[in-house]
Amino acid sequence: MAAAIxxxxxxxxxxxxxxxxxxxxxxxxxxxxxxYLNPKTMRFVSSARS
Incomplete structure (x- = not known):
């Protein structure tokens, strides 16, 4: 799922x-x-909400 995201x-x-x-x-x-979401790959994602 993380790879798909x-x-x-x-x-x-x-x-x-x-x-x-x-x-x-x-x-x-x-x-x-x-x-699993790699911070270097996802560096442009600034925030996450649950």
């Missing part, structure tokens, strides 16, 4: 990324995704 950001440069559904509502899921 990074690829989408690289291609489309969105203002916001929204994850939905029951699995995305899990704090564990969100933290695991954040841990």
């Amino acid at each position: 990074m690829n989408l950001v690289r291609v489309s440069d969105p203002d916001t990324i929204v994850l939905g559904g029951g699995v995305a509502g899990s704090a564990n899921f969100v933290e695991r995704i954040r841990s």
